[in-house]
Amino acid sequence: MSDRIGVLVINFGEPPEPTLEGVTTFLERIFLQNAGLEPSHEAVSRAQHLARDRAPGLLEEYEAIGGSPLNRQAVEQADALEAHLRARGLDARTYSAFQFTEPGIDDAVRRAKADGVDRLVALPVYPICGRSTTVAALRDVRAALEDAEWTPPYSAVSGWHHHSAYESFRAEAIASFADERGLDCSDPETVLYFSVHGTPIRFLDDGNRYDRYVDEHCRAVANRLGLDRYAVGFQNHTNRRIAWTQPDNEDEIERRPERDLLVVPIAFMHEQSETLSELDGELRDFTEGLGKGFHRAPVPHLDPRFTDFLADLVQDLTAEGDVTHAAGSAMAPCRCAALPGVVCANGARTLPPSPFTAQPTA
Numbered sequence: 001m002s003d004r005i006g007v008l009v010i011n012f013g014e015p016p017e018p019t020l021e022g023v024t025t026f027l028e029r030i031f032l033q034n035a036g037l038e039p040s041h042e043a044v045s046r047a048q049h050l051a052r053d054r055a056p057g058l059l060e061e062y063e064a065i066g067g068s069p070l071n072r073q074a075v076e077q078a079d080a081l082e083a084h085l086r087a088r089g090l091d092a093r094t095y096s097a098f099q100f101t102e103p104g105i106d107d108a109v110r111r112a113k114a115d116g117v118d119r120l121v122a123l124p125v126y127p128i129c130g131r132s133t134t135v136a137a138l139r140d141v142r143a144a145l146e147d148a149e150w151t152p153p154y155s156a157v158s159g160w161h162h163h164s165a166y167e168s169f170r171a172e173a174i175a176s177f178a179d180e181r182g183l184d185c186s187d188p189e190t191v192l193y194f195s196v197h198g199t200p201i202r203f204l205d206d207g208n209r210y211d212r213y214v215d216e217h218c219r220a221v222a223n224r225l226g227l228d229r230y231a232v233g234f235q236n237h238t239n240r241r242i243a244w245t246q247p248d249n250e251d252e253i254e255r256r257p258e259r260d261l262l263v264v265p266i267a268f269m270h271e272q273s274e275t276l277s278e279l280d281g282e283l284r285d286f287t288e289g290l291g292k293g294f295h296r297a298p299v300p301h302l303d304p305r306f307t308d309f310l311a312d313l314v315q316d317l318t319a320e321g322d323v324t325h326a327a328g329s330a331m332a333p334c335r336c337a338a339l340p341g342v343v344c345a346n347g348a349r350t351l352p353p354s355p356f357t358a359q360p361t362a
Contacts (some may be wrong), residue, residue, distance in 0.1 A: 013098025
């Protein structure tokens with residue numbers, strides 16, 4: 001009799017309904033988790049203050065896009081993954097969990113335990129491993145297991161942007177969109193532009209390699225498209241007076257000589273406020289105000305090729321043998337999320353210094 005496999009499909013989460021109370025609670029959780037980014041003796045009150053300041057503006061963004069589709073898309077993705085795994089003959093069940101909305105990671109762990117899962121896999125759906133996303137999510141899984149007093153055979157994958165199958169899938173999706181729009185990124189007047197969610201420099205100083213993963217992944221995808229000219233910019237937030245990865249999108253786009261931009265939100269696997277509001281609204285207006293064309297590739301969250309890739313990860317992680325050779329890539333114990341059972345495609349490699357500079361934000 002095969003093991004019953006539980007898969008925690010973890011995402012950031014956004015308020016499913018645009019209400020001030022829901023948005024404020026969501027922001028409080030984010031700011032409290034990242035309280036160490038600035039000196040404060042009152043972390044809770046500081047998080048509440050930052051949330052109250054940011055909530056009205058974010059609520060307007062959610063209202064403008066008709067509410068965030070992130071949670072719905074994440075559940076659809078988890079359901080599709082379960083169907084794929086079952087079609088392969090695995091007794092698998094997926095549990096969609098969110099870091100900052102409900103159902104949370106602790107709830108998903110309790111449900112998996114109650115369902116009699118024999119083996120647990122944690123799968124954060126973040127293409128590029130970051131400290132406040134992938135690393136924090138996997139720490140929360142470990143804490144939830146301890147709280148539940150549950151010790152099943154457990155494995156998790158943190159960084160998978162370097163996997164060749166994923167690089168190929170993203171390149172193919174970009175090429176398809178370019179063909180649909182009649183865009184040629186080898187034309188000097190058009191540029192492939194990767195928009196990436198920024199991260200505080202403090203995290204990088206503490207050892208996270210997010211910036212180098214961004215550089216590596218964007219270069220690899222561009223190379224698969226036969227391009228040696230492309231651009232990278234960051235979507236940074238300015239709630240705190242701290243340094244973030246640079247360049248900001250607006251600065252990079254303003255200095256670009258090309259007339260048209262094919263914009264790819266390469267750090268996201270769902271549509272959300274950062275794509276539908278920040279990119280399709282604010283950044284589009286800014287770019288078109290410069291007289292440039294803005295063409296934003298959709299996030300291929302339900303592309304069957306991506307679901308197949310996630311199923312491969314789960315199947316390899318639950319196969320008999322050494323998990324560090326799983327998933328068709330040189331998996332090794334993760335250094336960013338240095339926790340028992342966590343592997344990634346990056347841990348065994350030495351990466352060059354980051355090409356991105358940092359400047360304090362106002």
